[in-house]
Amino acid sequence: MKKILILSSILLICTSTVFSQNMERVKRNIDTLAAPGMHGRGYAKGGDKIAATFIQDRFKEFNLQPLKKSDSLNPFYQYFNFDVNIFESANLSLDQKKLEFGKDYLIHPASGPGKGCAKTFFLDTLIFTSEAYHKKFLKKSLAGKAFIFSSAYTKKVFSLPKSILAKIFEASCLIEIVDTKLTFSISSFQYPIPYYQLKKESCHVKIIRKINFEAIAKVEKYKSQNVIGYIKGKSKPDSFIVVSAHYDHLGRVGNAYFPGANDNSSGISMMLELADFYSQKENQPEYSIVFMAFSAEEAGLIGSHFYVNNPLFPLSKIKFLINLDLLGTGDDGVMVVNATKFPQQFKILSQVNEESKLLPAVKQRGPAANSDHYYFTEKGVPAFFIYTLGGIAAYHDIYDKAETLPLTKFKEVFSLLTGFIAKF
Numbered sequence: 001m002k003k004i005l006i007l008s009s010i011l012l013i014c015t016s017t018v019f020s021q022n023m024e025r026v027k028r029n030i031d032t033l034a035a036p037g038m039h040g041r042g043y044a045k046g047g048d049k050i051a052a053t054f055i056q057d058r059f060k061e062f063n064l065q066p067l068k069k070s071d072s073l074n075p076f077y078q079y080f081n082f083d084v085n086i087f088e089s090a091n092l093s094l095d096q097k098k099l100e101f102g103k104d105y106l107i108h109p110a111s112g113p114g115k116g117c118a119k120t121f122f123l124d125t126l127i128f129t130s131e132a133y134h135k136k137f138l139k140k141s142l143a144g145k146a147f148i149f150s151s152a153y154t155k156k157v158f159s160l161p162k163s164i165l166a167k168i169f170e171a172s173c174l175i176e177i178v179d180t181k182l183t184f185s186i187s188s189f190q191y192p193i194p195y196y197q198l199k200k201e202s203c204h205v206k207i208i209r210k211i212n213f214e215a216i217a218k219v220e221k222y223k224s225q226n227v228i229g230y231i232k233g234k235s236k237p238d239s240f241i242v243v244s245a246h247y248d249h250l251g252r253v254g255n256a257y258f259p260g261a262n263d264n265s266s267g268i269s270m271m272l273e274l275a276d277f278y279s280q281k282e283n284q285p286e287y288s289i290v291f292m293a294f295s296a297e298e299a300g301l302i303g304s305h306f307y308v309n310n311p312l313f314p315l316s317k318i319k320f321l322i323n324l325d326l327l328g329t330g331d332d333g334v335m336v337v338n339a340t341k342f343p344q345q346f347k348i349l350s351q352v353n354e355e356s357k358l359l360p361a362v363k364q365r366g367p368a369a370n371s372d373h374y375y376f377t378e379k380g381v382p383a384f385f386i387y388t389l390g391g392i393a394a395y396h397d398i399y400d401k402a403e404t405l406p407l408t409k410f411k412e413v414f415s416l417l418t419g420f421i422a423k424f
Contacts, residue, residue: 042251
């Protein structure tokens with residue numbers, strides 16, 4: 001009996017070694033995806049293409065197969081085109097003091113190009129209420145001026161009559177003073193002049209006299225790619241579980257880049273761990289499982305939108321889709337978007353968490369167009385978008401770095417996902 005117990009213990013140790021989370025690999029993948037050489041996984045210097053190659057290589061390493069209808073030039077890729085404003089550089093100085101990109105200021109994602117030295121021109125709030133001031137304003141010359149306004153008035157500024165806006169855009173540049181966290185995004189269009197967002201605490205706005213600026217930007221028709229591979233199911237190969245995550249981020253502006261460790265190197269790393277797990281013969285799923293790494297999520301869910309309009313197999317064959325984004329924390333559990341839309345599936349997910357005592361909370365919210373699950377749900381595909389809660393606050397900024405990402409509940413989320421998939 002003692003020998004049997006010893007043998008059982010050895011088998012248990014071996015089994016848990018085989019199936020335990022490889023956190024060193026997880027960290028290595030996140031480090032790689034968030035490294036400077038990925039250029040923020042954006043469109044300056046082809047960062048998205050470097051990241052796509054990395055993901056494709058991992059799919060091949062785990063023996064995933066391409067879907068038959070994928071692009072013949074590269075069977076794991078699904079190509080698409082979209083417009084994007086790409087920055088080569090952006091610089092800003094106040095009274096000869098050079099500011100630090102990302103810390104003191106950001107360029108607005110829809111900024112146009114330009115270069116020069118401008119005197120300050122501050123917004124007068126009469127512009128929102130006085131027709132007499134409108135007439136006076138239209139006679140002013142804004143040539144060689146930086147039009148400066150608080151972010152508290154941004155919506156009002158861009159809701160002004162076209163004639164007033166046209167006059168504002170005669171300025172050399174726009175400066176929006178921001179008193180909250182600097183946050184970047186992606187744009188498909190440009191304003192006619194450079195447009196900067198300046199952190200209020202980085203300057204004494206009212207004593208600024210001259211602003212030196214430079215922005216090199218161009219809207220391009222850009223070709224990117226979704227990366228897609230799958231594992232054939234044992235008993236139901238014609239029905240699919242889909243795991244999706246976007247791999248793109250905000251890219252690079254000159255020498256500065258947005259690492260995007262939490263958003264969404266963490267989600268891609270989870271996807272890769274799941275791909276490895278299900279590629280092992282003993283873990284082959286009953287349903288076929290498809291792994292979709294989407295590009296251009298940050299540009300407006302463009303990659304996933306393209307996919308649902310050009311599916312590689314009927315969307316009706318998807319049993320369930322799980323979209324992964326922002327999985328690098330978990331101190332306060334996870335949030336499940338679409339939980340109220342699919343209450344039965346949410347109940348199952350919650351039960352998996354409770355039975356295994358994985359996370360402090362599995363919280364629910366309704367539908368939201370905030371990640372790549374959205375267009376699938378709009379087409380009738382049942383889907384969850386799962387993201388972690390608590391921990392670091394870095395988001396869409398230069399501080400979302402691999403070295404500060406805690407991965408607090410990464411293992412537990414992995415167990416939650418595999419436990420949930422096992423219920424289908």
